[in-house]
Amino acid sequence: DTGVSQDPRHKITKRGQNVTFRCDPISEHNRLYWYRQTLGQGPEFLTYFQNEAQLEKSRLLSDRFSAERPKGSFSTLEIQRTEQGDSAMYLCASSAQGGNSPLHFGNGTRLTVT
């Protein structure tokens, strides 16, 4: 068990480009969450998967954002036509099923849109 891993750690892109981030959760965890965090703020919920099913999406997740977890293991978060306001840390977390299972976070992907 190597914990939750995210790739890449940093991404710099020009406005208008598409970017994709990957998250590999802890292997036995069937729940996977994506959060976005900007400087001085707590993480904001984006979306959540149970196995391969995307069960909830925040209204923060505009139609430029899409997340997948095709086989119920790793997940990808894609942002199309990036804007400067998308610059943030994108955090992935996973947990086992059960209301009282703790959340485990990766180190995040820091996106800078120039």
Added chain:
Amino acid sequence: KQEVTQIPAALSVPEGENLVLNCSFTDSAIYNLQWFRQDPGKGLTSLLLIQSSQREQTSGRLNASLDKSSGRSTLYIAASQPGDSATYLCAVKGDDKIIFGKGTRLHILP
């Protein structure tokens, strides 16, 4: 809609002091509350998780309490050390959504 508030936003204390961080939430229908630590530019590290049926959890110099009916939790850090300097976040789990506060930035003065 669940809202989580952490007070103070920032705190500086001399090394060796005991301190308390506060977290309040508006909807008491929660499954659990989790305290995290975040170092600059890093992800979140879980410190303690308190289930809704519990009153407190302890790990080393850390003690977290939960009063669900009043919507409050505290994180007590004993004998603070410079290595405790970080941002501390609380998060409440209701249904399947986990909502975070904005955190308390803690600076321990050597």
